[in-house]
Amino acid sequence: MTALGELIGIDDRTVLVLGQELDVERGQPDVGNALVHRAGETLVIVDTGVTDAFRAALREATDRVGPWSRVLVLTTHGHPDHVANNDLADELAGGAGAPAEHFVPAPDLDQMRDPDAYWVRAFERVEGMAPLPAPAVAGPALVSLFRPYRPFAAGTRTYEERPLERIRLGSSRFTGWTFADGAVRVLRTHGHCAGHVIVHLRDCGVLHLSDEGNGACGAMADADQVKIQTTLGAVALLFEEGEAALLTDGHTFAVRRGAEVVVPFLDGLLEQATALQTAALGATGGNGPVVPGEFTARYAQAVAATGGGGANPNALFLAMMAVNQLRELGLRPESAAPGAPWSRPPLRPGP
Template sequence: MTALGDLIEIDDRTLLVVGQELDLTRDRPDVANALVHRAGDTLVIVDTGVTTAFRAALREAAGRVRPWSRALVLTTHGHLDHVGNNDLADALGVPAEHWVPAPDLDQMRDPVDYWARAFERVAGAAVLTDPAGTAARVVALFQPMRPFGETTRTYEERPLELIRTGPLRSTGWTFADGAVRVLRSQGHCAGHVIVHLRDPGVLHLSDEGNGPCGPMADADQLKIQSVLGAAALLLEEGEVVFLTDGHTFAVRRGAEAVSHLDGLLEQATALGEASLGLVGEGEEVAPGAFTARYAQVMADLGVGGANPNTLFTAMSAVNQLRELGLRPESGAADAPWSRPPLRDPEPAAPPPPADPARVKIVQTGRLGSTA
């Protein structure tokens, strides 16, 4: 059993710093795992979590991998549990760089707005009466929140590179003379990246491996599944040895990691098939009722994921409806969902032509009368 801030050694210069799960009933924020690695003379920190306790653990890990004379802090995406200690880049006492994905800047600047919009779209499915208030209360759990520092810049300010890793061709950015590779993935949310540490053979999926159906409003299910398949290929080819992510608090290796990824893909297909049965054919679907049945299907299939709770289940359920091709019939929170018609409805038949004789009589009576 691991606890917040525990250090899992991958090799003598690479550590996984363990986070914790979200617990809304106890007002406890989730904290994403982070990686600390030394590439030559560069300290590399992948994500910084949140809370002062986790910041202390990051500093301890950085001390364990010395010596280093410069620092590189990489943010995989803008969610609160990954970015709270980003200003650590300014406090390490060495020249430092900090890079973040440009598509996530808005949510990093205004996380309440981001989460309010996420909760508004599932208000009917989660029976949520105050999405904005709920978002404010959730965001307030993540303190201190310092997503930007003096050195923060966006990856997109750098020229995009074609990165070859064995049989895989990706686009992204390289650092530390190619020892650190940031690959665009953009499945879990709009700006998401994954990180490959070349020398220890570590691939950090961050939150792309959170479960079989991404819950976020800006998630892309196809990209999530493509990333999982690509990661399995790199493991089978020996280009990657260790697999880590943001929330399972473990380091997986080789065949175990491939089996884990295959399991997520199998769950995704099983969940999609079961959800299709819940929807039926040509029927309206009430989002609240679908979510309740969807949660039971998840339990029956043994589907897990990061931070299981009713809100995230509702968010996944709504995304699953969209994956099946359904759309809400109006903007109301509890509006039913249905499949859009495949073709426009037939236009109404035109009225029958007027009787010419009757038209003549009417005209004569109106224009020729002298009474």
């Protein structure tokens, strides 16, 4: 059993700070794991989570990794469980008299500025498919759990303001950005949501997957299933070739090492993805209209059977996954009405 803010030492200059699971009934936000690492004289923090207690744990971790003279905070994506303490960059810089930089993905800026609108949109897609209040109420209610919410620092910039780099790791090619004289690599993946990145720490061999490994099927409206699965395959190759040795992520409260990264974890996620797609295809019942509520119930059974629900499994997120799975199969809602049937668009226009 882990506790919010528990510190796992990876080496003398790298610490994983553990988050917690979502519990809406208790008013408990989920908190994404964070990494604190020292690359030379640069303090690197990958994601900042949420809550004052987690902020205090991050401060404790910065004291463990040794002396530093610069602060670099990297945001993997814009969801509130990963960004709410981002102004910690200013606090650390002010206390140490050190320059601070904070980078975020440009595609996620809108949701960081207005998380209510992002989550209202997410819930509108499953209206009539899962038990929830009106999306206009449910979205702000969820976001209200993530307090204090301070997603920007004084020096926040987007990664995309820097020239894009071609980054080669073993036989793999990525695009992204490097920091701390190449010791920190930010790799574009854009699967879990529109701006998602992953982070490779060269000197300690850690690859931080953040939320790209959060279940076999992405739930969010801006998730891209192909990019998620491509990322999982590319990361598996990095471990097979010895380009990374340790895997951390946003919601698994552990450090995975060596062979266990690929089998069973990454290969397991890809197997779950193919099994869920196969089950979803069977649950559509052929070429006729699909009732989304009924499909979601059958899809939930498949998720339970494969263990592919990811972090924070609940009826709402399952419905969000089901919508994405229907779209991936090529179906579309027949109208904008909540709970409207889904079907395959005709291949040719009508007469």
